[in-house]
Amino acid sequence: MPIAFTDQSLQHCNTLGLPAQALVAVLDDEAAIPGLCQERGVPIFILGGGSNVVMQSHVQHRVLRVALRGIRLWQETADHWIVEAAAGESWHGFVTHCLDQGWPGLENLALIPGTVGAAPVQNIGAYGLELDQRLHSVVAWDLQAGQERTLLPSDCGFAYRDSVFKRAGAGRWLIVRVRFALPKTWLPRLDYPDLRDHPSLLGAAPMPRRIYEAVCDVRRRKLPDPAVLGNAGSFFKNPVVDAARAVALTQRFPDLRHYPQADGRVKLAAGWLIEQAGWKGRRLGPVGMHERQALVLVNHGGAQAADVQALAQAVRQSVRERFGVDLEQEPVVLD
Ligand code: EPU
DSSP: OOOOOOOEGGGGSSOOOOEEEEEEEOOGGGGHHHEEEEEEEEOEESSSSSSSSOSEEEEEEEEEEEOEOOOOOOEEOOOOOOOOEESSBBBHHHHHHHHTTTTOOOOGGGGGOBBTTTTTTTTTTEEEGGGGGTEEHHHEEEEOOOEEEEEOOGTTTOOOTBOTTTTTTOOOOOOEEEEEESSSSOOOOOSSHHHOOOOOTTOOOOOOHHHHHHHHHHHHHHSSSSSTTTEEEEBOOOOOEEEEHHHHHHHTTOOOOEEEOOTEEEOHHHHHHHHHOTTTTEETTTTOOSSSSSEEEEEOSSHHHHHHHHHHHHHHHHHHHHHHHOOOBEEEEEE
């Protein structure tokens, strides 16, 4: 049976809560994918949890909501559990399930909104761990070639908040399952100061469950819950500048939050830049930058995509004027 797209509202399918109308279909069976590959015409946008997207009111793309489910221990080697999850599983649910089964290793990535299938697209990362450090492989359909492929991490073009699925491969790859290699010799990842200094971890053995709970606690304190206040997490990437530029900036702004990278370049904290530019807790129409984390753009109610883009542009301009740094938007635009 060919998959049917029908006109639907997507307002409850994006965490910013923007009103949007599109032709939508739900994919809950892998058997329907070959039929999709044969369809030509209006391009398809693949939607997971809608937590990293700015939706226009009238979406031209056809939208495929991925609802494939299932989690299993795919393989066990001497050193690793290889766990496979279907793309439509909730990311946080998957992290919790792995911990319950005694397969730790993803706890630093607890409570990130969205689905398993979306996780490799932006190479999710938080509290000292990036997805590519735990990824085994991605099973995806190449919709252009009409065949299923298994991609290794080296095929995925991972970088900070980036992958081949987000760039050239957008609209080409339909991720159906993702496999993670979780080391049997578990080591805590406590590089991130807020985590290392968390009261529940001080003086205690850093067990996976404790780290999981500390990460959830830090996130709940810093970041707004999209179910309460619409948002798409960090709205901009942390900009990376060359070393000479970073030196010049720290001379002018001694408090600048900056992190040297392995390649010699320096990552700047966009939240700090935005706060210093005067946008923390400030509103423009129905949207604003969050009062506890200036990097998060929030919908105070009734916003449309145009309101979001107006604020994003105003923030970028302020940061450019004050620091000479360009901010790059993180969520993708669905038009
Ligand atoms: N800061 C400010 N003012 C602010 C926000 C931050 O001065 O309003 C300063 C903080 O004091 C800190 C620095 O900026 O010194 C970094 O802030 P934070 O630790 O909150 O992390 P971030 O760089 O703003 C990144 C990710 C988050 C992730 C955290 C923790 C990006 C774009 N964002 O934020 O990811 O949770 O690190 O690892 O890389 C997300 O993508 O939605 C997300 C929340």
